[in-house]
Amino acid sequence: xxxxxxxxxxxxxxxxxxxxEVKEELGLTVVHKLxxxxxxxxxxxKVKEKVQEVLLxxxxxxxxxxxxxxxxxxxHVGVREEQLIFGAGSDEVILMLCRALLSNETNTVMATxxxxxxxxxxxxxxxxxxxxxxxxxxxxxxxxxEKIDEKTKIVWVCNPNNPTGTYTTTKEFxxxxxxxxxxxxxxxxxxxxxxxxxxxxxxxxxxxxxxxNLMILRTFSKAYGxxxxxxxxxxxxxxxxxxxxxxxxxFNTTSIAHQAAIAALEDQAFIQACKEKNxxxxxxxxxxxxxLGLSYLPTETNFILIETGIDGDVLFDDLLKxxxxxxxxxxxxxxxxxRVTAGTKEQNDAFxxxxxxxxxxxxxxxxx
Numbered sequence: 001x002x003x004x005x006x007x008x009x010x011x012x013x014x015x016x017x018x019x020x021e022v023k024e025e026l027g028l029t030v031v032h033k034l035x036x037x038x039x040x041x042x043x044x045x046k047v048k049e050k051v052q053e054v055l056l057x058x059x060x061x062x063x064x065x066x067x068x069x070x071x072x073x074x075x076h077v078g079v080r081e082e083q084l085i086f087g088a089g090s091d092e093v094i095l096m097l098c099r100a101l102l103s104n105e106t107n108t109v110m111a112t113x114x115x116x117x118x119x120x121x122x123x124x125x126x127x128x129x130x131x132x133x134x135x136x137x138x139x140x141x142x143x144x145x146e147k148i149d150e151k152t153k154i155v156w157v158c159n160p161n162n163p164t165g166t167y168t169t170t171k172e173f174x175x176x177x178x179x180x181x182x183x184x185x186x187x188x189x190x191x192x193x194x195x196x197x198x199x200x201x202x203x204x205x206x207x208x209x210x211x212x213n214l215m216i217l218r219t220f221s222k223a224y225g226x227x228x229x230x231x232x233x234x235x236x237x238x239x240x241x242x243x244x245x246x247x248x249x250x251f252n253t254t255s256i257a258h259q260a261a262i263a264a265l266e267d268q269a270f271i272q273a274c275k276e277k278n279x280x281x282x283x284x285x286x287x288x289x290x291x292l293g294l295s296y297l298p299t300e301t302n303f304i305l306i307e308t309g310i311d312g313d314v315l316f317d318d319l320l321k322x323x324x325x326x327x328x329x330x331x332x333x334x335x336x337x338x339r340v341t342a343g344t345k346e347q348n349d350a351f352x353x354x355x356x357x358x359x360x361x362x363x364x365x366x367x368x
Contacts, residue, residue, distance in 0.1 A: 013116065013117065018033075022323075026321060028323050032323060034341040035326050035339075035341060037301065037303045038227050039224070040342070041270075041273075041274050043224060043226055044263060046270075047225075047226070047260045047263045049263065050260060050263035051256050062253060064251050066253055068258055072262045073261075078205055082242070083208070083236060084233055084234070084235055085245060086231065086233045087231075087234070087252060089227075090218060090233070090234070093217055093232060094117050094189075094217070095117075096234075096244060096247045096248055097215065098122050100243070102127040102154065103125055104127065107130050107153070108128070108130065108153060108155070109132065109144050109155045109156070110129070110155070110156040111131070111144070111157075111158065112131035112134070113134070113163060113332055114134075114139075114156065114163075115158050115189060115191075118156045119131070122154075132144045134161075137166045137297045139166075141157075141176040148181065152181075154184070154185045155185070156187050156189065157187065157188050158189045158191075159201075162192070163303075163327070163329075163339050164299075164305055165297055165298070165299025165303060165304060166300070169198075169200045170200050170201065173202045173204070174202070177214065180213065183213065184213060186213055187216075187217060188202075188215070188217070190217060190218050191217065191221070192222055192223075192301040192302065193218060194271055194275060195301050197275070205235070208236065208237065212240065215235070215236040215240070217234050218233055218234075218235070219233075220264060222302065231253050231254075231257035231258070277344070278342050280345070281343065281345060282299060284345075284348060289306060294306055294308060302342045303342060304339070306338055306340065308336060308337060310362050312329040312330040312338055315338055318358040319338075322354040324354055326338045
């Protein structure tokens with residue numbers, strides 16, 4: 001059988017190592033996963049209560065229209081229900097957009113490095129990828145504008161950006177939107193929105209009235225702690241959403257995910273508490289880095305990218321042996337960095353000690 005030629009040589013998405021695998025491989029009893037930007041505090045306690053009834057009837061298909069969660073999200077965000085499309089995580093909405101808009105006769109513009117699934121799905125559709133290097137760790141929107149031509153169908157703005165944690169300001173994004181051609185879709189991927197503390201971060205919902213070519217992506221996988229249930233959504237022009245919906249697989253989000261997401265939205269006090277604890281842990285990491293003279297990128301997410309001057313894979317292995325799973329920066333476009341998810345205070349205190357020990361070990365080896 002012959003598959004699409006563009007799939008030859010492509011690698012599937014590589015998630016962080018599973019905890020149980022690391023325990024078995026290294027003979028460890030305690031392992032902390034700080035690699036996948038999950039919420040270390042889990043989901044709201046209200047989530048477990050809400051999903052119990054659904055668990056009694058696994059034989060029944062979910063509501064394909066996702067009416068209950070659609071209504072709740074529309075109310076929470078402040079849009080009409082017909083402006084929403086749901087996916088198995090916002091990842092699936094990215095897949096839908098690429099499938100609907102891209103082909104081997106089109107191109108798509110994105111930063112590099114940024115979230116890998118924009119490029120991955122675009123390549124599957126055979127589109128030309130136009131990548132623009134980050135400028136001082138941020139999206140270079142001016143250079144991205146220059147890459148747009150009559151064959152451009154999608155421009156991706158990951159805000160805040162993964163893997164850097166940096167963000168595009170209100171002023172920058174508004175200026176960009178004004179100049180993107182109206183027939184080019186601008187995707188604002190806001191997976192880490194709930195963690196943002198910057199006062200000049202754009203509130204993109206009001207832009208939808210003026211810019212029908214804007215699509216906003218959000219997820220329940222990060223701050224809401226529902227990563228295992230796979231549910232996210234896109235917000236856009238109602239007419240565009242209707243045109244996009246035939247690409248969506250039937251029953252693509254589950255009844256359990258619907259009810260869990262409803263419960264998660266109803267507990268905003270939990271989200272606020274998670275946000276505050278997350279910021280404190282990040283402040284501790286940044287203070288640690290400054291004390292040791294390590295550079296890092298200021299972050300508006302629940303992770304931080306730290307430049308260490310050491311091969312990212314080497315430091316990844318050193319930390320793994322101490323029971324900490326992080327992400328090597330090598331695969332993320334930063335060969336001498338690691339990306340670390342903010343854990344609980346207890347996890348972070350232990351991580352910083354292990355991190356310090358690993359750095360000292362490498363310093364000693366380099367001097368020897």
